[in-house]
Amino acid sequence: MNVSLNWITLRVRDIEDSLEFYHNILGLPINRRFESRGKQIAMLGTQEQPKIELIQGSEIMVMPENGISVGFEVESLDAAIEELNSKGIPIVRGPISPNPHLRFFYILDPDGFEVQLAEHS
Template identity: 75%
Template sequence: MNLSMNWITLRVRDLEASLNFYHGILKLPIQRRFESRGRQIAMLGTEGQPKVELIQGSEPVLKAECGVSIGFEVESLDEAMAYLKSLGIPVARGPVAPNPRLRFFYILDPDCFEVQLAEHSD
């Protein structure tokens, strides 16, 4: 069996707030937006890469404490931190450098899911 990641789903309380965060702030392109069985859904991400699926619906929202986080690669961790600081988005944890080639930090999305921004160097 040959698998590849397609998407990860987050059930959110407020789709507009989540779109403002993932599209407006993190600049993930909106691939599609639609309604299915009374739920508002948006698929975000770069073409050819796994997507983030945001679903606003009536069922219970996954609790942020469950341990789910989403990670994104950035070219410059310092530039990412300065950009987010300029928008008033605080660093929730980090930055951390577990080895000489990796540095990362976490911010929180509107539903308090952790979003990791990481920089790998050669």
């Protein structure tokens, strides 16, 4: 079997708050947005990459304390920190450098899910 990652689903309380964070703050493009069975859904990411699927209106909520996090690569961790600080987004953990080739830190999305931003060198 040969598989590739297509999307990761986050069940959110308010899709507009989540779109503000993932699209306007982190810069993920909105690939498509639609309603299905009374649920608002947005797919974020470019055509070539796996997507983040945001679903509002789900009866099942995944709680952030269940260990779910989403990771993104950035070109410059220092530039990311500066930009997030200017937008009022606090860093909740890090920066951490487990080896000379990797640095990362964590922020929280509007639902409390951890979002890791990492720089590989």
